[in-house]
Amino acid sequence: MGCFALLALLAGCTDAYMPDVIGTPPGYLVVDGFLNAQGVTTIRLSRAFAVASKAAAPVETRAAVTIEDNTGARLLLAETSTKGTYASASQQLNLNRQYRLRIITLAGKEYASAFVPVKITPAVDNLTWRINGNGLNFYVSAHDAANATQYYRWETDETWEIRPPYAPVVEYVTAARAIRPIAVPYPTVCYGNMRSNAVLIDKTTALTQDVVSDFPVKQLLPASERLYTRYSILVQQHALTKDEYAYWELLKKNTESIGTLFDPQPAQLTGNVRCLTSPDEVVLGFVGAHSVSEKRLFISRTDLPAGWPRISGYENCVPPDTVFLKPKGMVPPPKPEEVLLTAFGPQNMLPIEEIYIAGFLGGYTTKPRDCVDCRTRGAATRPSFW
Structure with missing residues (x-):
């Protein structure tokens, strides 16, 4: 062998x-x-x-x-x-x-x-972003004139707009087994949110001054769907003791x-x-026991290079599917209410709009809820800071 x-x-x-x-x-x-x-x-x-x-x-x-x-x-x-x-x-x-x-x-x-x-955490001096070959990069800078901080940790909290490709004008009413004009429209924009679980730490003990300059806290690739329309990042800064820093340093090593x-x-x-x-x-x-300082910035699509791909996250949702009230080849054809029940009742499909054939209602465009209702991917309530 x-x-x-x-x-x-x-x-x-x-x-x-x-x-x-x-x-x-x-x-x-x-x-x-x-x-x-x-x-x-x-x-x-x-x-x-x-x-x-x-x-x-x-x-x-x-x-x-x-x-x-x-x-x-x-x-x-x-x-x-x-x-x-x-x-x-x-x-x-x-x-x-x-x-x-x-x-x-x-x-x-x-x-x-x-x-x-x-410990009292010094202010975040600067939160900046730059574009390089790897994409969109975010950096934080801080200092303590009293040289009393020395050990730093950061957390990031991202928020971005989600815009679904469809705005349904009809809905399926389960009790009536029928399609009706939509009573409460689905939101046209939702807000995604992600709090980082990465361990972001740095120390200035080897420096003559307690200064952190351009520490990288986040990177987004050009094809990130978070950059589709508008994006925001909040950076929170924590001042640590030496022992607390050692804990986070060990956690970072164990996880990364x-x-x-x-x-x-x-x-x-x-x-x-x-x-x-x-x-x-x-x-x-x-x-530990300390205060928190933070800084937020926003980025719009127009701030980014025109050549970057614009990804919504809904690319696999286009084009819509079609449900015909009288499917071809079925003899005898099922009743319209049976077609609707099969398509929209037990399944997680939503009707979008009517389709007319030769002047008569012939069916409906449709897609799964995740392609239509952006609340499956974020919250419909607009954040107070937006």
Whole structure:
């Protein structure tokens, strides 16, 4: 047997391997958020889950969550309408005190982060964009004249317009099994949104000045559908302590640097949150205390090179399909209401407009809901900043 044949045989006998430890949910508490020194603190509590699981991460609901300073003063966070998410009232943390997060779960387990100092994040000096061979690139610049920040983290929040190719004038009424003029039109524009989960960090400890210049935070390819009409990006800046920066640096390595046997292998990632009830229990997350500064910019299609492709994301939705009330070749032809029920009843298809043949209604143009109703891809409510 030749070498290539042997390799093919071995490849055919290879099964996917999923270790038991990966397939079994450990149920570790995951604490996501920080103590906002000048505003509303939002904390998300969830549980670690199996890699092979297709379900969303289980959230920790009905917990008692408080912010506590080193004098014993406490501020309660209330669970919001989003289960597992807890928020405080707007607050101003005392720069002369240290703070921590305290959690008591519904099951009675108690957790607390380490006490940390409060840092004030300097302003974002500049948020700029430039076009090069790779597409549209965004950069952030900042500095701290007092040299007190040194450790930075950024988050991006993108918003863009979504414009569907169709504006239906009719709709299918299930109860009547009939097509009627549309009562409430579908929105002609929606707004997509994406908050980045990339770890964007930088430090200035090796520099003589606490200055960050043109740190890259986002790149969009020329064919991105987010650039179809109008696009906006918000960059939020966080000042970190040395320990918090080390946590995010390790998280970045664990999530982005694993590719071959020669890459750094995953390290144990925990943070500064501990279980007071069971000290040996693993808890994931780092809770720091700092303010946030941010800057937003907008880009219109006219700002971009004319030669860039204009992609809406609906290219596969054009042209529309057609539903005929009397399909050819069917003897006897089905009743019109039966055709409509088959086309628009149990299926996720929407009628768009009428088709007339020789002066008589012959059918309707149609497409799946995802091609017609932009609310499947974004929100119809216009953002306040738009």
